[in-house]
Amino acid sequence: MKMLRGVIDWLEERTGIESGIKHFLYEDVPASAGWHQVLGSVAMFAFLTQVFTGILLALNYAPTPGEAYNSLRYIVTELTAGQLIRGLHHWGASLMIIVVVLHLMQVLIWGAYKKPREATWMVGCFLLLITLAFGLTGYLLPWDNRAYWGTVVTTQIAALPPVAGPYVLRLLGSDGGSIGAITFARFYAAHVLLLPPLTMLLIAIHVFLVRRHGVTPIPQDADLPKKKFYPEQVFKDTVATFIWFAVLVTMAVAVRVPLGHVADPTDTSYIPRPEWYFLFLFQMLKAFQGPLEIVGAVILPTLAILALFLAPFIDRGTALRVRERTGAIALVVFAIIGWSALTARAIATTPPSTEDPDAGLALVEAWQELPADQLAAIGAFRKDNCGNCHVIGKSGPGPDLTRAASQRPTDWLIQHFKQPAPGIATQLKNPELRGLVSFVTKRTDAGVKAWPSAPQAAVEGAMVYQASQCTACHKLNGVGMETGPPLNGVADHRNREWLEGHFADPQKFSPGSTMPAYKLSSHDLDRLTGYIMQIPK
Amino acid sequence: MESSTRRSFYSAAIAGLGGLMTAALAAPAAAYLLIRPKSQKQSDFVPAADLSQLTVGKPEEVVFRRTRVDGWRVLNEKSTAWVLRKDDQKVIAYAPQCTHLGCAYHWDEKENNFLCPCHTSTFSIDGKVLSGPAPRPLDRFVTKIDQGKILIGTEIQRA
Numbered sequence: 056m057k058m059l060r061g062v063i064d065w066l067e068e069r070t071g072i073e074s075g076i077k078h079f080l081y082e083d084v085p086a087s088a089g090w091h092q093v094l095g096s097v098a099m100f101a102f103l104t105q106v107f108t109g110i111l112l113a114l115n116y117a118p119t120p121g122e123a124y125n126s127l128r129y130i131v132t133e134l135t136a137g138q139l140i141r142g143l144h145h146w147g148a149s150l151m152i153i154v155v156v157l158h159l160m161q162v163l164i165w166g167a168y169k170k171p172r173e174a175t176w177m178v179g180c181f182l183l184l185i186t187l188a189f190g191l192t193g194y195l196l197p198w199d200n201r202a203y204w205g206t207v208v209t210t211q212i213a214a215l216p217p218v219a220g221p222y223v224l225r226l227l228g229s230d231g232g233s234i235g236a237i238t239f240a241r242f243y244a245a246h247v248l249l250l251p252p253l254t255m256l257l258i259a260i261h262v263f264l265v266r267r268h269g270v271t272p273i274p275q276d277a278d279l280p281k282k283k284f285y286p287e288q289v290f291k292d293t294v295a296t297f298i299w300f301a302v303l304v305t306m307a308v309a310v311r312v313p314l315g316h317v318a319d320p321t322d323t324s325y326i327p328r329p330e331w332y333f334l335f336l337f338q339m340l341k342a343f344q345g346p347l348e349i350v351g352a353v354i355l356p357t358l359a360i361l362a363l364f365l366a367p368f369i370d371r372g373t374a375l376r377v378r379e380r381t382g383a384i385a386l387v388v389f390a391i392i393g394w395s396a397l398t399a400r401a402i403a404t405t406p407p408s409t410e411d412p413d414a415g416l417a418l419v420e421a422w423q424e425l426p427a428d429q430l431a432a433i434g435a436f437r438k439d440n441c442g443n444c445h446v447i448g449k450s451g452p453g454p455d456l457t458r459a460a461s462q463r464p465t466d467w468l469i470q471h472f473k474q475p476a477p478g479i480a481t482q483l484k485n486p487e488l489r490g491l492v493s494f495v496t497k498r499t500d501a502g503v504k505a506w507p508s509a510p511q512a513a514v515e516g517a518m519v520y521q522a523s524q525c526t527a528c529h530k531l532n533g534v535g536m537e538t539g540p541p542l543n544g545v546a547d548h549r550n551r552e553w554l555e556g557h558f559a560d561p562q563k564f565s566p567g568s569t570m571p572a573y574k575l576s577s578h579d580l581d582r583l584t585g586y587i588m589q590i591p592k
Numbered sequence: 593m594e595s596s597t598r599r600s601f602y603s604a605a606i607a608g609l610g611g612l613m614t615a616a617l618a619a620p621a622a623a624y625l626l627i628r629p630k631s632q633k634q635s636d637f638v639p640a641a642d643l644s645q646l647t648v649g650k651p652e653e654v655v656f657r658r659t660r661v662d663g664w665r666v667l668n669e670k671s672t673a674w675v676l677r678k679d680d681q682k683v684i685a686y687a688p689q690c691t692h693l694g695c696a697y698h699w700d701e702k703e704n705n706f707l708c709p710c711h712t713s714t715f716s717i718d719g720k721v722l723s724g725p726a727p728r729p730l731d732r733f734v735t736k737i738d739q740g741k742i743l744i745g746t747e748i749q750r751a
Contacts, residue, residue, distance in 0.1 A: 104617070111621055115663070122664075129664035133629040136620035143617075286602035297609045304616060547659050547666050 080285035085272035087279075088288055091165070092270060093295035094158035099258060100296045101151040104303070105189075106251060108144040116196075118243040120236055123198040124317045128415050131314060142307030148190055150303055152332050155186050160387050163366070166380055167271035173367040175264040180364050182257050185250055190330055192246040195239065199415055203318030204327030206234055206242070208337075215352045234320075274374060314415035316510050324511065326408055328401075335397035338404075409447075411508040419591050421501045422509035426534035427526065429502050430517035431487070432494035433509055438518075439472075439481040447507045457503045461495040468492045486521065516586020519579045528570065531590060539570060544592030554584045629663075637736055637743040640685070644740060646677040651699045651706070651717065654685070656744060673733055673744055674699065674706070676717065685733040686719055687748050692726040706730065719751055 067073040115134065117126040130137040159179065162168055168176035195206040210229045214220045224230060228237030282288070319325075329337050336356065343351030362369070370382075414420055422430055436442065444453035454461075461468065472488050474480055483491070494502065525531070528539035545554070553564060558580060561570035575583065640656035654675045660667050673685040674697075686706075690697045695710035705722055706715040713724030720729050734745035 107617060107621070111624060114625065117664075125664040129629070133664075134624055135627040135630075136624040139620050140624055143620075286599055286606060290602040290606055293606045293609050297613060300613050300616070548657070 080283075080289065082266065082269075082284040083281040084270045084284050084288055085276040085279075086282055087273045087276050088270050088282060090291055090295070091161055092288070093292045094154060094161055095265070096292035097296050097299050098151065098154045098158050099262075101147060101154050101299065102254060102258070104300075105144065105147050105151060108140050108147060109247065109251075111140050112144055113247065118196070118239070120198055120239045120318065123196060123239070124314075124415065127197050127314065131312075131416060138311070139307055142310070142312050143303060145312040146306040146310065147303055148193060149331070150299065150306075152186060152190065154299060155183055159183060163387055164380060164383050165271060165273075165377055166370070166374055166383060168367045169370070169372075169374060170367065172264070172268050172271065175261060175268065176367055177364055178257055178261045178264065180360075182254065182261065183363075184360070185254050185257065187332075189246065189250055189254075190332065192242040192250070194330055195234075195242045196246065197314060198239070198318050199313075199315040200318055200322060200325045200410060201313065201315050201327075201412075203234060203320065204322075204325050205329050206238070207232075208327050208329065210234065210238070212340075212352050215349050217349070274376060311413065311416070313412035315410050315412055316414050319510060319512055322511060325410060326406060328405060331398065334401040335394050338397040338401035409507050414508060420508070421504035422513060423589060423591055424532055425499075425501050425505050425509075426532045427517045427520045428490050428534065429494050429499070430505065430509060430514055431521040432490040433502075433506055434514040434518040435483055435487040435491050436494075436506075437511070437514065439475075439483060441475070444475070456495055456498075457506055460498050463496075465492055465496075468495065490521065512582055513586045513589060515579075516582040516584075519575065519583040520586060523573055523575070523583070531587075542587055543590055545590070546588040547592060551584055551588065554587065555580055558583070637745045639741045640673065640744045641675060641742050642740055643677065643680075643683070643737060643742055646675060646683070646742075648677050648679060649717070651676045651686075653688075653698070654742075654744075658744075658746070671744075674730075675742065681737060683735055683737065683742055684719070685735045685742070685744050687731040687733055689731070690726060691721075691728050691731060692724070697730075 063073055112130065115126060115130050115137070117123060127141070131141055162176065162179070191209060194209075195202045210224060210227050211232060213227060214224045214229075214232065216223065224232065226241075228235075228239075228241040230237075316322075328334070339355070340348065340351045343349075422433075436445075441453075444451055445456050446453075447455065447457055449455060463471070469488050469492060472481060472483055472491055520526075520531075525542075526535040529535050530537050530541040531543060549557075557564040557570075558573045558575060560572055561568040636659070638656055638658045641652075641654045646652055651674045653672055655670055655672050657669065658671045660669060660671075672688045674688060676684045676686070678684060688696055690708035690710065690713055692708065692711055692713050695708050697706050697708035697713070697715070699705075700707040700714075703714070704717065706717075706719075708714070708724065708726070711725050713726035714722040715726065715730050716722055718729075719732070721727075729751040731748050731750055734747045734749060736743040736745070
């Protein structure tokens with residue numbers, strides 16, 4: 056103990072650290088200070104938690120498209136506590152937004168932005184915008200379909216302002232509206248290099264200004280003696296932080312953060328949605344169409360942000376008791392109702408997604424274990440819109456084929472597939488018809504699971520695989536001959552260029568091969584190669 | 593001024609709750625960084641050469657391909673071993689790095705020993721240290737012989 060004292064004294068004499076901390080802790084606070092003023096401290100702790108979990112994620116994360124998804128999958132499926140760390144970061148972001156907004160509402164209701172605290176307020180507004188920017192840039196980083204398509208919408212909105220739009224788009228690395236390696240690099244750099252130090256700087260200024268002007272008193276405080284910040288208020292801040300933290304840990308443990316399929320720019324079925332706290336903007340946009348779109352997307356949000364920043368200059372009245380601040384309370388209540396209504400409407404009008412939100416969390420997905428003929432049959436089913444009548448998971452005009460295998464005889468099925476209803480003819484070829492018959496009569500569990508969830512690109516690849524009769528020489532997922540090498544796990548020792556070149560000219564790549572050359576269109580080649588490369592060992 | 597019991601309760605609660613939160617973050621962080629990834633620990637033998645290709649008593653550098661898991665990537669890459677055929681049924685496959693600081697060594701035909709060019713460690717044909725700073729004999733891959741083929745495993749044993 057004596058030695059510790061000695062060390063502290065030595066440090067104090069050289070750095071003044073002890074008196075500095077004491078100066079910070081023994082600040083005077085007004086007698087009315089209490090539970091309503093804990094939110095700033097909670098927000099700061101929330102930020103520090105995000106920094107901590109963010110660094111941990113970055114230690115196992117490869118920030119390039121494609122690799123990003125694979126490394127995140129590695130974090131959540133292979134590493135101990137990886138799922139938990141990602142959960143803390145993901146839910147921590149959402150809870151931080153909640154805390155920051157509550158902090159803002161408290162300041163608004165208590166009128167703590169009034170003279171001389173205008174600068175503190177405006178720095179706080181900047182911090183709110185930065186918190187939202189963190190959410191927006193972090194959303195892309197898992198590089199699954201949700202991330203990709205959500206960001207497509209975001210960048211398109213950013214492109215709307217006249218004149219500036221194309222430049223904003225270029226700044227986001229999304230020239231021409233597509234999202235790729237440059238967009239990803241920009242979002243990642245902003246998320247980890249630009250925003251964190253900016254946040255720290257602004258928090259420092261914010262706290263400095265709070266200290267300079269002191270915690271906002273209420274009119275009655277004038278006659279009461281002041282209190283010290285430590286220990287009573289620090290205790291209240293700590294308890295509030297602890298409650299926040301307990302909620303965060305509970306969510307990170309109990310609610311799994313989704314990871315869908317890897318981003319697929321050619322997927323036309325994915326329904327993009329922004330993160331929950333941006334849903335109200337998304338919903339509001341629906342009300343502004345055509346030339347009015349810019350009003351909802353740019354003008355109104357800009358005016359709202361401007362009004363927020365200028366609040367201290369709009370409301371110049373003298374300080375009042377909280378109960379008399381009816382205007383501010385009405386504004387906050389109105390904002391909450393409006394936000395909730397728009398968000399609820401956005402959720403209600405979102406059609407159910409066919410994509411398995413946890414597809415990326417399984418080590419091997421159902422479709423990857425399916426023989427190619429079955430996956431191709433799913434393709435035939437989709438190609439001829441069989442799902443219009445045979446709705447998957449529901450009974451529609453036709454029976455739900457995922458519930459039970461079809462009992463119909465083969466002849467009946469073939470006829471039905473050729474002409475499902477009077478006056479409707481399909482384009483299915485003979486091998487496709489036979490594949491479909493076998494699929495609906497002998498369906499497997501993996502087939503049923505893959506039916507709605509298999510990514511369309513892979514399904515198309517399997518159709519090319521079947522049409523090219525690869526099965527005649529190669530074995531894949533237990534089906535096919537073994538004249539040629541088996542194809543499971545081929546990606547372990549061949550890259551994409553090799554495979555694509557090999558299809559066009561097999562002898563050039565493996566001398567002595569008896570495989571014929573395949574003249575595939577570039578689309579089919581892409582699908583076939585992509586499909587084969589995703590079949591695990 | 594508050595009573596001193598109240599003040600000490602506040603201080604203890606601040607330290608307690610703060611400590612609890614720190615521990616709740618530090619424990620999963622330590623597990624995340626220090627515990628090995630779950631899968632990818634199965635050992636795997638790959639064919640490297642035919643036994644008949646090797647002369648008894650003469651080490652050969654054998655190049656073979658093996659699949660290696662590197663984080664989230666599965667690599668199929670070239671790998672080498674110095675393989676010594678002892679007799680008809682026994683081979684030794686030395687891992688290709690010097691046991692000092694991991695440089696690649698080679699067989700010196702003239703001197704009849706392994707020489708590491710970095711700090712001139714030399715090893716006998718049995719892998720024992722003859723001279724230089726190497727702290728222990730050459731490491732060995734586990735091997736199997738199956739129908740005249742030499743199979744090299746992933747596991748490396750220290751001699």
